[in-house]
Every structure is written in C-alpha cells, then in structure tokens.
Amino acid sequence: MLGLNKKDTTLLLVVMALALFAPFILNPFPEGSSLAQMFNAGYPDLMQRFVIYGILVIGFNILFGLTGYLSFGHAAFLGIGSYSAVWVFKLIGMNVIPAILLSMVMAGIFALLIGYISLRRSGIYFSILTLAFAQMSYNLAYSVLGNPASNYNLTNGETGLQLLLDDPRILGVSSVDGSLPVTSFFGLAMRDSYQLEIGSWLFTFNVGYYLCAIIMLISFYISIRIFRSPFGMMLRAVKSNQQRMNYTGLNTKPYLLAAFVISGIYAGLAGGLLSSMDPLAGAERMHWTASGEIVIMAILGGVGTLIGPILGAGFNEYFKNILSKINDDVLHAWLAFLPDGLENFFVGIMHYFVGKGWHLTLGLLFMLVIIFLPGGLVEGGQRLMKWFSRKDKNATETKTTPAE
Amino acid sequence: MGILEVKNVGKRFGGLQALSDVNLSVKENSVHAIIGPNGAGKSTLLNCLVGKLIPDTGSVMFDGQSVLGRAPYEINQMGISRVFQTPEIFGDLTVMENMLIPIFAKRDGAFRMHAIEAVSSETGINEQAEKMLEEMNMVDKRHMNAAALSRGDKRRLEIGMCLSQEPRLLLLDEPTAGMARADTNNTIDLLKQISDERDITIAIIEHDMHVVFSLANRITVLAQGTPLVEDDPENIRGNPKVREAYLGESA
Numbered sequence: 285m286l287g288l289n290k291k292d293t294t295l296l297l298v299v300m301a302l303a304l305f306a307p308f309i310l311n312p313f314p315e316g317s318s319l320a321q322m323f324n325a326g327y328p329d330l331m332q333r334f335v336i337y338g339i340l341v342i343g344f345n346i347l348f349g350l351t352g353y354l355s356f357g358h359a360a361f362l363g364i365g366s367y368s369a370v371w372v373f374k375l376i377g378m379n380v381i382p383a384i385l386l387s388m389v390m391a392g393i394f395a396l397l398i399g400y401i402s403l404r405r406s407g408i409y410f411s412i413l414t415l416a417f418a419q420m421s422y423n424l425a426y427s428v429l430g431n432p433a434s435n436y437n438l439t440n441g442e443t444g445l446q447l448l449l450d451d452p453r454i455l456g457v458s459s460v461d462g463s464l465p466v467t468s469f470f471g472l473a474m475r476d477s478y479q480l481e482i483g484s485w486l487f488t489f490n491v492g493y494y495l496c497a498i499i500m501l502i503s504f505y506i507s508i509r510i511f512r513s514p515f516g517m518m519l520r521a522v523k524s525n526q527q528r529m530n531y532t533g534l535n536t537k538p539y540l541l542a543a544f545v546i547s548g549i550y551a552g553l554a555g556g557l558l559s560s561m562d563p564l565a566g567a568e569r570m571h572w573t574a575s576g577e578i579v580i581m582a583i584l585g586g587v588g589t590l591i592g593p594i595l596g597a598g599f600n601e602y603f604k605n606i607l608s609k610i611n612d613d614v615l616h617a618w619l620a621f622l623p624d625g626l627e628n629f630f631v632g633i634m635h636y637f638v639g640k641g642w643h644l645t646l647g648l649l650f651m652l653v654i655i656f657l658p659g660g661l662v663e664g665g666q667r668l669m670k671w672f673s674r675k676d677k678n679a680t681e682t683k684t685t686p687a688e
Numbered sequence: 689m690g691i692l693e694v695k696n697v698g699k700r701f702g703g704l705q706a707l708s709d710v711n712l713s714v715k716e717n718s719v720h721a722i723i724g725p726n727g728a729g730k731s732t733l734l735n736c737l738v739g740k741l742i743p744d745t746g747s748v749m750f751d752g753q754s755v756l757g758r759a760p761y762e763i764n765q766m767g768i769s770r771v772f773q774t775p776e777i778f779g780d781l782t783v784m785e786n787m788l789i790p791i792f793a794k795r796d797g798a799f800r801m802h803a804i805e806a807v808s809s810e811t812g813i814n815e816q817a818e819k820m821l822e823e824m825n826m827v828d829k830r831h832m833n834a835a836a837l838s839r840g841d842k843r844r845l846e847i848g849m850c851l852s853q854e855p856r857l858l859l860l861d862e863p864t865a866g867m868a869r870a871d872t873n874n875t876i877d878l879l880k881q882i883s884d885e886r887d888i889t890i891a892i893i894e895h896d897m898h899v900v901f902s903l904a905n906r907i908t909v910l911a912q913g914t915p916l917v918e919d920d921p922e923n924i925r926g927n928p929k930v931r932e933a934y935l936g937e938s939a
Contacts, residue, residue, distance in 0.1 A: 287803060514788075514798040514807050517781070521789050524778040531738065531776075533764035533853060534793035542799075 292508050295590060299504055303497040306331055307487045314484035318617075322609060325602055328477060328490035329561075333601050335493070335500040336557045341581045341593035342500075342507050343550020347543050348579075349588035350516055352523035356411045357398070357418025358578045361391040361548045363425060363570030365555025367438070370445045370565045377456030378465045380474065380495070380560040384553060391552020392545055394421075399544035403537065406526065418575050426567040444566030467560050469495055474561055492561045499557065500594075503550060508590055510546070519543055523588075551578075584653055586660030595661045603649065607642035614638075691716040691889050692737070692857060697746035699732055706732045707743065707913045714857070714906075719883050719890045721900045724910035725933065730893045733910070734861055737891075738770050739763045750857065765794075769850035771860040775842035777849065779835030783826055786834050786845055787817040787852060794853045816852060824848035840871035844878065851882065858882070860892040864899050876902050901925070909933065 288296065302309065311326030313319040325331070344358050365387035372383035402413040430441030439445055449459045457465055467474045474492035481487075510516045518539050522529050529536055559565050568574070577600070585596025615631045615638070622630065637645045657663045690713035699707040707729045714720045724730050735741040737748060739760040748755050755763050764770075778786050785804075791813045792798040800807050808814040821827050824844045829837065834845060843863060850858055863879070864872040876899055883890050883903075894900045900907065901921055908918040911933045917924070924930055 287806075289803070509801050509803075512803050513801045514792055514804050515800060517785060517789065517804055518792065518798045520781060521778050521785075524780040525776055527772070528776040528778060528849075530760045531764055531770045532790050532793045532849075533761050534798070535759075535761050539799075 286505065288505075288508060288512070292512065292590070296501075296505060296508065299591070299594065300501055303335065303501060306334070306493075306497070307489055311485065311487055315486040316484065322614070323606060325605060326488060328475075328488060328493050330601065330605055331490070331493045332496050332557075332561045334598050335496040336554050336561070337581065337597035337601055338594045339496075339500050339503045339557070340551055340554035340578060341585065341597045342503050343547040343554070344578050344582050345547075345587065345589075345593045346507055346510055346550070347547035348582055349592075350511070350519035350523060351540055351543050353403070353406065353540065353544070354411045354579065355402075355414040355544070355547070355575075356572070356579065357414035357416075357421075357575050358547070358551050359570050359572070359574035360398070360418040360421040361395055361551035362555040362558070362574065362578075363421060363565070363567065364394050365391045365552035366559045366565035366569055367425070367445055367555075368552070369556040369559035370447070370563055373447055373453070373467065373559070373563045374445075374451040375454065377453050378467050379456075380467050380469050380556075383467075383560055384499075384556040387552045387556025387559070388549050389552075391555065392549045395545045395548025395552075396541070399541050399548070403540050403544060415572060415575070418570060419572055422567055422570040422572070425570055430567065439565075439567060442567065444564055446564045467492075467563055496557050496561070499553070503553070504590075504594070511590060515539065515542070580650055584650060584660055586662030589660070589662045592660050592662045599661060600646070603646055604642060607638050607645050608640070610638035612639070690714045691751055692891065693747075693749040694733075694737070695747045695749070697733070697736060697743045697748065699729075699736060699741060699743045705913055707736070709914055710746070710910075711915060712908055712918070714889060714891050716889055717883075717887065718906050719879075719892065719904050720906045720908065721904035722891065722893045722908050722910060723895070723897075723900055724916075727912075728910040729913040730910055731861065732913075734770075734859060734893055737763075737859060738768060764853070764855075767856035769853055769855035769858050771843075771846055771850055771858065771863055773861045773863075773865050775839070775846040777834045777842055777846050779833065781834060782830065783832050783834055783837070783845060784817060784821070784830040786849055787820055788813060790849045790853045791816050820848045820852045823851075839867060840874060843867070843871070843875060847878065847882070851886070851888075855888065857889045857891060860890065860894075862894055862896075863892065864894070864896055872896070872899065875899075879903055 307326045310331065311320070311324045313324050340362060344355070348354055368387040368390040369383035372386050376382055398414065398417045402410050402417065405413060425439040427441060429436060430439035431437060432440060447464050449462070449464065451458055453465070459465065469491070472491050474495070475490070477488050477490040479486060479488050518534065518536070522536050522540065555569070581596040581600045582593055583596070584599055585594065586592030612631060612635055615634055616627065619627045619630055635641070653660060659666070692712070692714040694710055694712035697707055697710040698705070710733060722730055722733065732741065736743045737755065739755060739758050739762070742756055750766055750768060753766065755766065778789065788804070788808055795811065795813065805814070808817070821830055824847070826841065826845060826848070829841065834842070837845060864875050867875065879890065880903065882888060892903065904921055906918070907921055907924045909916040909924065909930050916929060916933055917927055919927065
C-alpha cells in the first residue's frame with residue numbers, strides 16, 4: 285500500500301490504530317477511580333504531547349538513526365517553530381495551517397544554516413557545534429531578542445511570547461468579547477472536545493489531538509519512505525562506514541545536509557504544533573536540557589528503528605506525567621497497610637523518586653534500558669517476541685515427544 | 689606514457705622525509721606491484737594517489753589529469769577505486785545493499801524517495817549488482833549482514849564493490865594481510881582473473897613475496913621513501929641492490 289512493502293504497511297496500520305484509538309487505549313480505568321487519577325493518560329493535553337513529541341523524535345531519528353550524526357541542539361528548531369507559529373497567531377490570524385507552515389519554513393532555513401556549518405565536522409565535534417548553536421539560539425531568545433523595552437522584541441524574553449488583546453491579526457479578529465480568540469482549523473477550535481460516556485468510563489476526543497495525530501501519521505509515513513529509499517540507504521552507508529563512503533565516488537555532504545534539514549523541519553513542525561495547541565512560546569523550549577531530552581527519547585525507543593521514536597516519546601511523556609503526579613499523600617494512601625513507622629520510612633525514601641523528583645526515576649529507567657536493552661524498547665519487544673516464540677516451540681515439542 | 693604518472697613526489701611529516709623524488713609510471717592494463725620494507729613510504733605514496741594526502745612537491749597524473757587537490761570521492765569518479773588493508777565494507781548493511789551503493793554512487797541517482805527495489809530494478813542497477821554478486825560467487829549470501837561474512841568473503845565483497853564501479857585503476861593495499869594461506873591463494877586467483885578478463889590496471893602494495901611474484905608483471909621497490917629500482921619480476925629477484933635492501937633476510 286502507498287509504495288510500502290507488507291511489513292511496513294502493517295506497521296503503519298498499527299500506529300494508525302494506536303493513534304486513532306488513543307483516547308480509549310489511554311483511559312483504561314473508569315472515571316473517578318483512584319487508578320484513573322494516577323494512570324489514565326487519555327486527556328487532550330497529554331495525548332497532544334505524545335504525538336507532537338513523537339513527530340519531533342521521528343524527525344530526530346532521520347538524522348541520528350540513519351546517519352549516526354548526533355545533533356545535540358535539536359531543541360533550537362523546536363523553539364524556532366514555536367515562536368514562528370505564535371507570531372502568525374499574533375499578526376495573521378488564528379488558523380493553525382499558516383502557523384504550522386511558517387514554523388516548518390523557518391526551522392528549515394535555520395537548519396540549512398546551522399547544518400551547513402556543523403556538518404563540516406563529524407562525531408563529537410559535530411555534536412558540540414550543534415549544541416553551541418542551540419545555546420546561542422536560547423540566549424538570543426532569552427535575553428538579546430527578548431527585551432520588552434526594545435523595538436525588536438521578537439521573543440519577549442523570560443515571560444515568553446504570548447497573544448495580546450491588541451495584536452493586529454489582520455485576517456482574524458484581535459479579540460472576541462474582550463478575550464483572546466482561540467486557535468482553530470478553519471473554524472474547528474483546537475480545544476473543542478467531544479466526550480463519550482460509556483458506563484463509568486469517560487473518553488475525550490479532542491480536535492487538536494486528532495489534527496496532531498493525523499500530521500504525526502503523515503510524518504511517520506514519510507519517515508518510512510525515507511528509510512526504505514536509496515537516499516536512506518546512502519545515509520545508512522555513511523553511518524556504517526564513512527571511510528568506504530569517502531572512496532565510493534559520492535559526495536556525502538548534500539545527503540547529510542538534506543537529512544539535517546528534513547529533521548530540522550520535523551522539529552519545527554513539532555514546535556508549530558505545540559504553539560497551535562497552546563499559543564505560548566518560551567525560551568526554555570530551546571534550552572540544552574530540552575535537546576538532551578530529545579536524544580534520551582530517541583535512545584529509549586530504539587535509535588535507527590521506525591517505531592522506536594514513537595515508543596520513546598510516549599514512554600518518556602507518560603512516565604514524566606504519572607511520576608510527577610504522585611505526591612506524599614498518595615504514597616501514604618498506597619502504603620497505609622504498613623505499620624506507621626515502616627510506612628513513614630518507605631514514604632521518606634520514595635519521596636525522592638516521585639513528584640518533583642520524577643527526574644530521578646526516569647533517569648534510573650533510562651540507565652536500565654541503556655544497560656540491559658542497548659537497542660531501546662524496540663529491542664525489548666523483539667526479545668519478548670523471541671522468548672514467546674521459543675516457548676511456543678518448546679511447548680509443541682514437549683507435546684509431540686510423548687506421542688512418538 | 690602510463691595511465692598513472694607519478695613525478696618527483698615528495699612528502700614530509702615534520703622531521704621525517706616520508707617520500708622524496710618518487711617517480712613511478714604504471715602502464716595501462718598491467719599489474720604493478722609496489723614493494724618495500726616497513727617504513728619505506730608505501731602507504732604514504734598510496735594515500736597521495738587517492739587524495740587522502742597532498743604531496744609537498746611533484747605531480748600525480750591519472751589519464752592525463754592531475755589528481756592533486758581533489759577529494760577522494762572525486763578521484764574515485766575519475767576511475768580509481770581503492771581496496772583497503774582491512775576490508776572496508778558497510779557492515780550494518782546486507783551484502784546486496786553493499787553492492788548497490790557503489791553503483792548508485794557512480795550513477796549519482798540516489799536522491800530519490802521511491803523504494804530501493806523499485807529504483808534499482810527500473811534503472812538496471814539491480815541487474816548490475818546481481819551480476820557482480822554472481823561473479824564474486826556470493827549470490828547465496830545476498831541477504832546476510834556484511835559484518836557476518838568471513839574475512840575472505842569480506843575481501844571479495846570489497847573487491848566486487850570496487851569493480852562494480854568499472855574503475856580503470858584498482859589500487860590494493862596489502863590485500864592478503866592477515867589471511868590464511870587458502871584465502872590468500874583465492875585472492876590471488878581472483879585478482880589474476882580480474883586482470884585477465886577486464887580492461888583494468890591494477891596497482892598493488894604488498895608484503896607477501898608469494899603474492900607479488902604470482903601477480904605482478906612490473907615491480908617498483910621503495911626504500912626509505914624513494915624508488916630503488918623499477919623492473920620486471922625476473923630482474924627484481926636477481927637484483928643485488930634489492931636483495932640487500934629488502935629481500936636479503938627472506939628470499
């Protein structure tokens with residue numbers, strides 16, 4: 285289908301089903317139960333982040349997974365996309381399509397410039413160059429270009445760029461009944477939701493989420509095509525053996541630059557979507573820790589695999605979300621069956637791993653994955669499948685042996 | 689006038705004069721061996737030919753055109769392919785993909801988004817790669833990861849990858865280093881066959897005298913960065929200067 289082989293078509297259909305039925309899948313517990321409060325993830329905000337970060341990491345994987353060039357500054361493109369989109373909402377109107385297009389174009393231009401310079405070096409030097417560019421962008425956004433008192437206030441500094449009631453919005457309206465207009469797709473407001481109640485379950489279908497999910501599916505499809513094309517094969521060849529590639533009569537520069545720009549555009553798209561869901565852009569989106577998080581998500585999922593980036597982004601966002609929701613009260617409720625002293629003791633220890641300490645647990649999970657599953661969650665899945673198929677085989681073998 | 693003309697090439701690394709006054713002429717369709725003791729400058733010379741190093745003095749002409757100052761990939765496009773001492777192949781890719789890549793690179797047609805299979809069969813690249821796999825006797829290994837091949841197979845794959853680009857000059861850097869005797873003999877046979885059947889010039893840097901005397905029809909002996917003598921194999925064997933500089937201990 286669509287120029288894909290059977291295996292890839294299946295993969296695309298699985299991802300499509302997961303994305304379209306996410307409101308069901310992520311809400312397995314009935315509304316109002318304590319498990320729902322903790323583990324349900326089917327609310328618009330979080331689902332949007334799942335797919336948007338999915339897009340971001342899919343794009344990052346086109347660069348890092350195929351060419352092995354580790355960009356440590358991809359958050360810069362995310363930030364550029366975010367700011368571009370907010371500016372469209374301020375100046376043009378509240379339709380998300382022009383905003384998303386501009387964020388892709390701007391990220392593409394920046395990726396071309398940064399990539400052209402950074403790709404003069406490879407390995408760790410390339411990573412450091414991209415990191416330097418990203419930190420430069422961050423500092424420009426945070427202070428230099430964000431001074432509210434100057435005439436060139438592009439980013440509004442640490443407050444972040446936001447919509448105002450007196451923004452021109454030449455193709456839209458500046459305000460609706462004294463409040464800010466909402467982002468929309470030709471009249472369909474991004475924040476609109478349809479709620480479905482089945483028994484005590486509540487499922488939310490959000491317009492913004494479905495827009496992001498469809499764009500994610502298109503992005504995923506394009507990434508499969510890149511992986512399976514001669515272009516992708518050349519990129520994999522660069523990763524596999526740069527030495528041989530140099531003596532194979534192909535100038536790899538244009539290939540690498542194209543991969544860098546494509547992955548920058550993906551990041552810009554993700555930034556544009558973040559702003560489309562919530563029209564506010566801050567410099568912290570470009571901070572180096574944000575770039576690091578992209579790398580972590582890619583490695584968690586499985587670098588160089590098709591489905592890895594989506595798994596990595598989902599895993600990271602999901603655990604970030606539930607871990608930060610657990611506070612001491614919740615812990616006390618969970619451990620109430622223990623004698624008081626022990627209860628306080630365990631809560632005291634676990635306190636550091638949840639709530640505000642969620643970084644610690646996520647870091648430990650990341651370490652465990654790196655040490656035991658160097659191929660990421662995808663390798664975990666493959667091992668499980670192998671284990672099951674071997675078990676099946678053993679089962680049939682033991683069944684047939686007595687018959688002989 | 690040979691296909692490869694090296695004139696007065698010199699190269700200095702700090703205090704070490706690695707090459708001085710190297711003159712070398714490789715005749716078209718010959719098998720030319722460059723031998724010499726360790727540190728004679730063989731690898732430095734080779735690196736000057738493929739664009740990895742730029743000599744301080746002198747000129748390197750391939751088919752009437754200077755190669756100096758060109759990037760390795762440009763020199764490859766001129767018709768020089770290089771085989772490395774340890775096989776340099778795309779280990780993470782399949783044998784078939786390894787064969788496809790050099791052909792795609794030569795045609796410069798890889799900037800496409802259609803599936804590899806579709807593009808390569810449409811352009812005839814697939815057929816070309818199949819033919820080369822057959823010639824290298826590796827058809828049954830086409831779906832294997834190249835990294836999983838044996839040392840001898842890796843070498844054959846690398847030579848096949850170079851040949852698939854139809855180069856005019858094939859440069860080999862100690863192609864049998866670290867190989868078992870059987871693999872060495874296979875490689876010798878393969879290279880003989882290549883030089884007999886194809887319109888190709890082979891220049892080979894080699895340590896193993898068995899390989900050199902079974903293949904070469906012209907030999908240059910390098911010693912201390914400068915050519916000692918260039919002659920036919922029979923004369924090299926008997927040359928007292930060569931014996932003294934190099935063969936003395938082993939032959």
